[in-house]
Amino acid sequence: xxxxxxxxxxxxxxxxxxxxxxxxxxxxxxxxxxxxxxxxxxxxxxxxxxxxxxxxxxxxxxxxxxxxxxxxxxxxxxxxxxxxxxxxxxxxxxxxxxxxxxxxxxxxxxxxxxxxxxxxxxxxxxxxxxxxxxxxxxxxxxxxxxxxxxxxxxxxxxxxxxxxxxxxxxxxxxxxxxxxxxxxxxxxxxxxxxxxxxxxxxxxxxxxxxxxxxxxxxxxxxxxxxxxxxxxxxxxxxxxxxxxxxxxxxxxxxxxxxxxxxxxxxxxxxxxxxxxxxxxxxxxxxxxxxxxxxxxxxxxxxxxxxxxxxxxxxxxxxxxxxxxxxxxxxxxxxxxxxxxxxxxxxxxxxxxxxxxxxxxxxxxxxxxxxxxxxxxxxxxxxxxx
Amino acid sequence: xxxxxxxxxxxxxxxxxxxxxxxxxxxxxxxxxxxxxxxxxxxxxxxxxxxxxxxxxxxxxxxxxxxxxxxxxxxxxxxxxxxxxxxxxxxxxxxxxxxxxxxxxxxxxxxxxxxxxxxxxxxxxxxxxxxxxxxxxxxxxxxxxxxxxxxxxxxxxxxxxxxxxxxxxxxxxxxxxxxxxxxxxxxxxxxxxxxxxxxxxxxxxxxxxxxxxxxxxxxxxxxxxxxxxxxxxxxxxxxxxxxxxxxxxxxxxxxxxxxxxxxxxxxxxxxxxxxxxxxxxxxxxxxxxxxxxxxxxxxxxxxxxxxxxxxxxxxxxxxxxxxxxxxxxxxxxxxxxxxxxxxxxxxxxxxxxxxxxxxxxxxxxxxxxxxxxxxxxxxxxxxxxxxxxxxxxxxxxxxxxxxxxxxxxxxxxxxxxxxxxxxxxxxxx
Numbered sequence: 001x002x003x004x005x006x007x008x009x010x011x012x013x014x015x016x017x018x019x020x021x022x023x024x025x026x027x028x029x030x031x032x033x034x035x036x037x038x039x040x041x042x043x044x045x046x047x048x049x050x051x052x053x054x055x056x057x058x059x060x061x062x063x064x065x066x067x068x069x070x071x072x073x074x075x076x077x078x079x080x081x082x083x084x085x086x087x088x089x090x091x092x093x094x095x096x097x098x099x100x101x102x103x104x105x106x107x108x109x110x111x112x113x114x115x116x117x118x119x120x121x122x123x124x125x126x127x128x129x130x131x132x133x134x135x136x137x138x139x140x141x142x143x144x145x146x147x148x149x150x151x152x153x154x155x156x157x158x159x160x161x162x163x164x165x166x167x168x169x170x171x172x173x174x175x176x177x178x179x180x181x182x183x184x185x186x187x188x189x190x191x192x193x194x195x196x197x198x199x200x201x202x203x204x205x206x207x208x209x210x211x212x213x214x215x216x217x218x219x220x221x222x223x224x225x226x227x228x229x230x231x232x233x234x235x236x237x238x239x240x241x242x243x244x245x246x247x248x249x250x251x252x253x254x255x256x257x258x259x260x261x262x263x264x265x266x267x268x269x270x271x272x273x274x275x276x277x278x279x280x281x282x283x284x285x286x287x288x289x290x291x292x293x294x295x296x297x298x299x300x301x302x303x304x305x306x307x308x309x310x311x312x313x314x315x316x317x318x319x320x321x322x323x324x325x326x327x328x329x330x331x332x333x334x335x336x337x338x339x340x341x342x343x344x345x346x347x348x349x350x351x352x353x354x355x356x357x358x359x360x361x362x363x364x365x366x367x368x369x370x371x372x373x374x375x376x377x378x379x380x381x382x383x384x385x
Numbered sequence: 386x387x388x389x390x391x392x393x394x395x396x397x398x399x400x401x402x403x404x405x406x407x408x409x410x411x412x413x414x415x416x417x418x419x420x421x422x423x424x425x426x427x428x429x430x431x432x433x434x435x436x437x438x439x440x441x442x443x444x445x446x447x448x449x450x451x452x453x454x455x456x457x458x459x460x461x462x463x464x465x466x467x468x469x470x471x472x473x474x475x476x477x478x479x480x481x482x483x484x485x486x487x488x489x490x491x492x493x494x495x496x497x498x499x500x501x502x503x504x505x506x507x508x509x510x511x512x513x514x515x516x517x518x519x520x521x522x523x524x525x526x527x528x529x530x531x532x533x534x535x536x537x538x539x540x541x542x543x544x545x546x547x548x549x550x551x552x553x554x555x556x557x558x559x560x561x562x563x564x565x566x567x568x569x570x571x572x573x574x575x576x577x578x579x580x581x582x583x584x585x586x587x588x589x590x591x592x593x594x595x596x597x598x599x600x601x602x603x604x605x606x607x608x609x610x611x612x613x614x615x616x617x618x619x620x621x622x623x624x625x626x627x628x629x630x631x632x633x634x635x636x637x638x639x640x641x642x643x644x645x646x647x648x649x650x651x652x653x654x655x656x657x658x659x660x661x662x663x664x665x666x667x668x669x670x671x672x673x674x675x676x677x678x679x680x681x682x683x684x685x686x687x688x689x690x691x692x693x694x695x696x697x698x699x700x701x702x703x704x705x706x707x708x709x710x711x712x713x714x715x716x717x718x719x720x721x722x723x724x725x726x727x728x729x730x731x732x733x734x735x736x737x738x739x740x741x742x743x744x745x746x747x748x749x750x751x752x753x754x755x756x757x758x759x760x761x762x763x764x765x766x767x768x769x770x771x772x773x774x775x776x777x778x779x780x781x782x783x784x785x786x787x788x789x790x791x792x793x794x795x796x797x798x799x800x801x802x803x804x805x806x807x808x809x810x811x812x813x814x
Contacts, residue, residue: 037496113601145744157597161495175745180597181455181486182495276796277756297430297795308746315747363757
């Protein structure tokens, strides 16, 4: 697959927005530096693909490491995914961190418990007596749950309990259910939001000044997702490049797996929210194949997990349903209506049939289904005009 | 006129002190094995790795996963102070969960603090009935808990024990041997054989099973071997200590904890009062006999950095005549905490259990319900009394109604909810 553009590397000058988030982390750090016992010393930043999580951590690093009273360590778990076992991975991480100690001694052993305990002890003795340690950890939710469980138990939670440690993590994908209350109950969970139009304009001005006149069209497609904005701006005719842009946003997995991801995403992009009840009907409409109506729960769960794990869909607790991130959904809908209109039409029609059945007997909360029904009916009406 | 400063913490308004019934959540229709052979695979097909409402863990103290879905952080912050505290909630209202959380925070050294928790579950109503000196007998039990907790604390951080000078090590071993509830050498042999803390945790506090960063097996074994060797050297010292009175042994243990092992505070976490709520009237009256001497000592203990924190059912307010009891004690600042469960907190409780059970896939029962049942969590909370135990029992019944009704379980349906509600409301009569 030919990539549209080489996405730019991080630079301080090219970093847009995120001032409130930087300020919040900075404020927490200042409280710790003042000797206060701060209740929540962990930040966990999430957000859709391309929202700028990794760049945000780089920005934080630049912002914080200039202070002599602060030691900043920055780790990307993506660099450790190939290691054989969780225990070996943590030991490898310890080796990396060990080399960043002010007085790097020889690591005592390769055992998980010894390596982590000795590292924590060295951190307390060499750093925390006089400085605050800020640990920036990227690609957190993309890591396997088994690795996160061991990392939490042996490194993150023991660091989280220390008064002079600030943890800042970033990741996307299925949210790992942290088990240690000293981490979970004492963390600030934040979601990085898409840029508004003003920030998109700033972004274009810096990276693609020739396209600043097309901000409205670009924003309509990207909805402020920074990566999508650059991909759209890099395309001579974005409407025709939607499929390619979508592929750029998907994780790098085997071809067949990727193809299924893409197709299932297209099917699930049409409703504003969905759960188990929607999937058979949507896939049946997408593939125009009634056998999908017989999908078992396990098969539906496989569909969900394929998309949940890389963060392409997520459980939305305000809607009490699964949904896609806005930028990806927008791309998929635009692509469907422009390049696969019959599929788009079948999917909306399937949703209309589904919700008509649901509102028929006016069950409790039937108004929410009525609103969804009207949404799909109006979409079909608009397309007929 | 009472010499107390009450600091009242609550997440919401205070509920009227009505007597809430303790439900009997017996599902005796089917054996638990048969249940699980159908329930667990069905839940797994929906993305749940275990039953998030498992009734075998309605006693929070026995739930090994409790720490993974604790909520109620604001009340906890008030509890985690160097002050005696009284924590009140109805039976099934989350007291033990707070106790578990506090004990864990102490054990792992949260915020760099060095606090020893001592979990003291009050004797069952029929114990101490014929004891000659129930007050001293109770202090004897506290001594045993203190010794057991000290052993766990040292086992969790063996390097700190190795850092002690030899005389201090012998002192530690002698005091533990003189007060340990059981055979210390056998316990150490078990730890050495297993290379992990599990057997000791089961003895001390099962809810501590998932403590972070436990020591390496080799280090633990080395520590066990050293302690067992030292045991053979301190026989005379142990014999001397066993001759001492119970109160003197108590003070020696405090001294050991604070001066030798450098704990800055010790929290006595008094739990187990719920067992008395449904006891016979004579047994309920014993509660005052049990709590009075502890409450009378609370002020004196606080001056020695030994802070008693009582987790009591609201029913006890009538039984123990609290203001009168407190008036007899020394001047002390005491924190009074009411655990009041709002709908938002109960919803958060369900969300955290579902998040953990689903490994982050979803946080609401709507994810596993057919569409007519959407909004199910809100409905559960409309029906159930506003207590965790009640909501969880109703939630489990919802799951059971479905698997009993349907040969091939699918998504939860309205009829399952109606069946669960009928069961719940039938039991409330």
